[in-house]
Amino acid sequence: MLKNRIIPCLDVKNGRVVKGINFVDLKDAGDPVEQAKIYSDGGADEICFLDITASNENRNTIFDVVEKTSKKCFVPLTVGGGIRSVEDINRLLNCGADKVSINTAAVENSKVVIDSSKKFGSQCIVVAIDAKKNGDKWEVFTHGGRNNSGIDAIEYVKQMEENGAGELLVTSMDRDGTQVGYDIDLMSKISSRVNIPIIASGGVGNLDHLVEGIKLGKASAVLAASIFHYGKYSVKEAKEYLDSKGIPVRI
Amino acid sequence: MNVTIVDYNSGNISSVINSFKEVAKDKVNIEVTSDLNKIKSSDKVVLPGQGSFKSCVDALNNIDGLTDILNELTMINKKPLLGICVGLQMFADIGYEETETKGLGWIAGKVSKIDNQNGKFKLPHIGWNQINIIKDSKIFKDINNNSHMYFVHSYEFIPEDKNVISATIDYSSNIVCSVEKENIFGTQFHPEKSDKIGLKIINNFISL
Numbered sequence: 001m002l003k004n005r006i007i008p009c010l011d012v013k014n015g016r017v018v019k020g021i022n023f024v025d026l027k028d029a030g031d032p033v034e035q036a037k038i039y040s041d042g043g044a045d046e047i048c049f050l051d052i053t054a055s056n057e058n059r060n061t062i063f064d065v066v067e068k069t070s071k072k073c074f075v076p077l078t079v080g081g082g083i084r085s086v087e088d089i090n091r092l093l094n095c096g097a098d099k100v101s102i103n104t105a106a107v108e109n110s111k112v113v114i115d116s117s118k119k120f121g122s123q124c125i126v127v128a129i130d131a132k133k134n135g136d137k138w139e140v141f142t143h144g145g146r147n148n149s150g151i152d153a154i155e156y157v158k159q160m161e162e163n164g165a166g167e168l169l170v171t172s173m174d175r176d177g178t179q180v181g182y183d184i185d186l187m188s189k190i191s192s193r194v195n196i197p198i199i200a201s202g203g204v205g206n207l208d209h210l211v212e213g214i215k216l217g218k219a220s221a222v223l224a225a226s227i228f229h230y231g232k233y234s235v236k237e238a239k240e241y242l243d244s245k246g247i248p249v250r251i
Numbered sequence: 252m253n254v255t256i257v258d259y260n261s262g263n264i265s266s267v268i269n270s271f272k273e274v275a276k277d278k279v280n281i282e283v284t285s286d287l288n289k290i291k292s293s294d295k296v297v298l299p300g301q302g303s304f305k306s307c308v309d310a311l312n313n314i315d316g317l318t319d320i321l322n323e324l325t326m327i328n329k330k331p332l333l334g335i336c337v338g339l340q341m342f343a344d345i346g347y348e349e350t351e352t353k354g355l356g357w358i359a360g361k362v363s364k365i366d367n368q369n370g371k372f373k374l375p376h377i378g379w380n381q382i383n384i385i386k387d388s389k390i391f392k393d394i395n396n397n398s399h400m401y402f403v404h405s406y407e408f409i410p411e412d413k414n415v416i417s418a419t420i421d422y423s424s425n426i427v428c429s430v431e432k433e434n435i436f437g438t439q440f441h442p443e444k445s446d447k448i449g450l451k452i453i454n455n456f457i458s459l
Contacts, residue, residue, distance in 0.1 A: 002422055003379045003399065040446070045379055071269050076401060076444050093263040098444060120262050121302035123375055123403040166375050166403070197373045220373060250379040250399045 003250045004214050005045035005221035006238055007078070007199065008228045010035055013052045015061030033068045039228070040073040042235040045250060047073060048101070048223060051081030052144070063095045070096025080128055080169070089116045093124060101126040101169050104142040107149050107156075110163055117164025126199070127165040129153055131186055132173040138186055145173050153186070154193055161194045168194065169223065171202040179205025179226070187217030199223050207233060207241040214247050254457060255282045255293035259317060260310045262301030267335065270443035271297065274453045287320050295459065296324060300337030304346030304362055304406065307337045308354060318355065325357060329434045331459050333390070339430065339437030340408050348406050358432050360410035365423060372423040374405045380420045380428075382440070388417035388431040390438075390455045398448050400428070400440035408439065 016030040080101030131138040131153040138153035172183035197220035200213040204224040343354040346362035418429035442449035
């Protein structure tokens, strides 16, 4: 039986973890490689890096981080943030990323998803969607949530599936950072609209939210950042909790 | 000993390289190459594969003489070969991804799209699934039945001779996830991404 995945996400800026795990025995709390290793040793099903480096001159730092991490972590590694072109994707994959998550570029230039999924295979192309509710629909935002494209998210995901996306990473902007739980309505609508797996993101504050994301939101995987970073729960605790609620997880 | 990972532009193989180097340490030399002479002189061969069946077969055929060398190594010299993901699928006679494409024909059978039962099952099949070991395979030494492996694929290999199947998974139906035929081994899952248990499989292959 296929298991639901738990994916901790690390925000990386200029090659350093911005929000990290606060462990006393951590040699270097800002080292993304060390933090990713802790997660993979703790049973994370995948690791996600979100590069939030703002300046172009520091963009290269993520490549070094990915290269080092992929030599130490032997679970899938997804990298997102700042990916503009097929060449950017090529470089990340060559550094050892297993998948890339494409956000703004997927909206602005549909060829990026079409061409990269043809070249590298759909299995490594994740389209990330930042969606915000407006009336009775959700709109797709770009540039880290700053620009409203006005595109209807539910229509957009279907197009992304057709363009060759292998997975969708769906973030509710209304819920992100609130810790009140995923936008279940958004997740389940998107999940039933497409036949590719979706990863739910944005709003997790406790372990019941993970359960809801899978059971009600019909997500194949759940992504969370802060509940793991601040040591509120470990990945292992999260998995044991999901297991106790009858959700199939890898333990 | 030399283990060669065949680099034939089949997509992203850095994770395969990293995992084999991690397991091999200094005991075994891991070569990553498309050089025919180097492949010919290697003791063991790894055939990775990402993307579509057709794109991988095309990439193999794009390197003059590569399939001949692989045929010779596996069919005549009987050198151990491990195919991973589409690398395994290419053992088949024929694949139906994108268009009908001839495979290597090492193990009679075909590669078809997984039946998603009208959308009941998501495709690609992505994530961790438990393997059901149905035959003793040398690469499963010290691997427990029902171990979790990492998968990402939409197509399945259907061999004619069921005796080659060493493990299956349950996803919409019983899907072949590992084969062994004499010196030829293949995994539909990615041992290089399957955590410690995956590295053990790689170690088993290296230690053959």
